[in-house]
Amino acid sequence: MITLKTKDICEALGIKKHQLRACTDLLEPFSSMGTNERSARKYDTGDLLFFAVVFQLESEFGLSIRSMSKYSRSLYETLRSPKNLGKIDRIFVDIESNACSWAEERLLVEQGIVFDPSKAERVVCEYLGVMPSQSNLQFGFSLVS
Numbered sequence: 001m002i003t004l005k006t007k008d009i010c011e012a013l014g015i016k017k018h019q020l021r022a023c024t025d026l027l028e029p030f031s032s033m034g035t036n037e038r039s040a041r042k043y044d045t046g047d048l049l050f051f052a053v054v055f056q057l058e059s060e061f062g063l064s065i066r067s068m069s070k071y072s073r074s075l076y077e078t079l080r081s082p083k084n085l086g087k088i089d090r091i092f093v094d095i096e097s098n099a100c101s102w103a104e105e106r107l108l109v110e111q112g113i114v115f116d117p118s119k120a121e122r123v124v125c126e127y128l129g130v131m132p133s134q135s136n137l138q139f140g141f142s143l144v145s
Helices: 006-013 017-026 045-061 072-080 118-128 132-138
Strands: 091-094 099-102 112-115
Touching (some): 006 017, 006 045, 017 045, 045 072, 045 112, 045 118
Antiparallel strands (some): 091 112
16 A cells, blocks of 8 residues: 655645645544644545545535535545446535435436546546556456446
8 A cells, every 4th residue: 555645645736735734624534533743644545536536626616625524524435435447437426415426326316516536536647657547456446347
């Protein structure tokens, strides 16, 4: 597993430390994690993908970090959950229940936001030096049918 530090996340996403701190202060699961004084927080590639998606939602949809706090844990878990290989991946954010899921898993009749996380995945892959065809290897399990 690749271990990343705050400076690595900031470098990969082109953000400042205070922007990342706003995310970790407001967004689950990071806001509920304790930190030790004088000890740097450590992240993994799944965390990097989560932050990349958060900043994608902020820039493309104008969503504030505070507004994303309602569904951030669900988004985090969805990004780490298995996805079907070879299908177009979209994430659905249900506004009423503040839950996220892979959009292909269900018929979308609820009101919400559907977005493509591939832009965020490309940012992460470029930073890690992973070829796009290998990107599924870095972000956890994938369903094979």
